[in-house]
Amino acid sequence: MATRLLTRLLSLPYPPEQDGRWSPVTSTIDWCEENYYATIYSAEVVNTLTNLLFFHLAIKGIRNALKEGHDTVFLVGFVGYLLVGAGSFLFHATLKYPMQLVDELSMIYTTCLMCFATFSNGRSRGHAICVAGFLASLAVFVTGYYHFLQDPRFHEAVYAALTAVVVARSVYVMEVTLRPRHQRRQPGRKDSETENEAQTAVRESERDAQILAQMWAVVGCGLGLFLSGFVFWTIDNRYCSRLITWRRQVGLPWGILLEGHGWWHLMTGLGAYHYLVWGTWLRHCTNGRQDEYELVWPRWNSLPAVVRSETAAGADQQKKDV
Template sequence: PPADREGYWGPPTSTLEWCEENYAVSSYIAEFWNTVSNLIFILPPIYGAIQTYKDGLEKRYLAAYLCLTAVGLGSWCFHMTLKYEMQLLDELPMIYSCCVFVYCLYECFKYKNTVNYPLLFFLITYSFVVSIVYLNLKEPVFHQVMYGTLVSIIVLRSVYIVLWVYPWLRGLGYTSLTVFLMGFFLWNVDNIFCDKLRALREKMPPVMGAVTQFHAWWHILTGLGSYLHILLSLYTRTLFLKHRPKVK
């Protein structure tokens, strides 16, 4: 496999490095494709946040969109620099955003102007404990398990809603889940077969080789899946409040 190059940000200090060759495209961006693919986390959620604000929807959905944008910005900084501090800026917002998603999803069937303080306290405590433990442990597997736990809770609640409450939302719900799982599958392929993928890229033109950057595809697919999930949650909420939602 080709050796990683040296670049503007110096040697990596992160506890994780991905399969993309370092500084192969630009001397200013450590992992070019893994960086620019984060635009899917940044631009659509900004649009969603603007629409949510204009439509006067509940602030928790504005927070959901902005949290997704924060994940994209943090991930951009991480993959651009491969510095440990930027890694935290990527990984910790993943936990915080999922906590916001959980709150939104479990509060879909409550009347307006109510706050579920026990759930809010639990999610804040969860975020705080995970952050403290991870900062001291510095073990990526711990973060992945804590993140996976939140995703599982979101999936189970979403499946319940589309199966038993609003079955006509199955298309949106299953599309969101399928797209996210496709991203997770490619994330694993990228990790398991990295050496073979790097060797394959040596034999391919750069543009075609970019297609094999499966961690970048993980960003694109999970970003899209997460955006669709917020739409599902928002759609469910507006249906409960007997509004006439329009997916834009």
């Protein structure tokens, strides 16, 4: 009773929908958040502002990539992640069709980039060129066909398929690279290993098993965030009218918590960040640099990051001093 009274005392009624700076709506999608109720400068203010998380995490990822010397493809990946957030920010602020294309197609292009990173690593230059050509052609086709079709379900299906392919391939590479039972002896290596070689092999197997367990934790957290976001996204689409009624009953600011698409942004933003960190770390491991880099993730509700190990950082400092 006291909680209900406090909620009523600390809530404001929702203003009515109105025309705004960017009216009329020209996008093929108008989400469940009511338009321009808070300000004439943002059509969907919650859906707009929740994209600021992408800006924060993208800057964090870009700084980490530059500081720690990660492969360029992941630096570009975080730049693409930033563009996704910027596109979504502009789309929800204006609900204009060109901004919708910027939002949705940047998701496709960034996922294609991650496909390239996954399928070209460790392969010949010719193979990498073929992969790049195929993905570039696919991106051009999706862009043209989506603009012709203008059906959001096509974009959703392509994005989901590309994401599933990238994750599945990355999991396969992770298991084959790090799972001890999948590791093969080096060509020409004799069974009569020296004691030092045997000890080194045991140490590396234990190290890789520990890394694999940590990677699965990152993967599980990322997928859990993505699936949670999908649940919010589905509820927001299916029960929109009911959610609007509830939001107007509880008033502001409490009604913000019932903006399902805003939760989708937060959940998928965090999930995508976890994937990029995982991909960065996996690339170092597939390149045999497990002892040079490590994952820093002090607790489950913090943000993971891949950094140079203390040993590798110390060696680099010694080189600079010399």
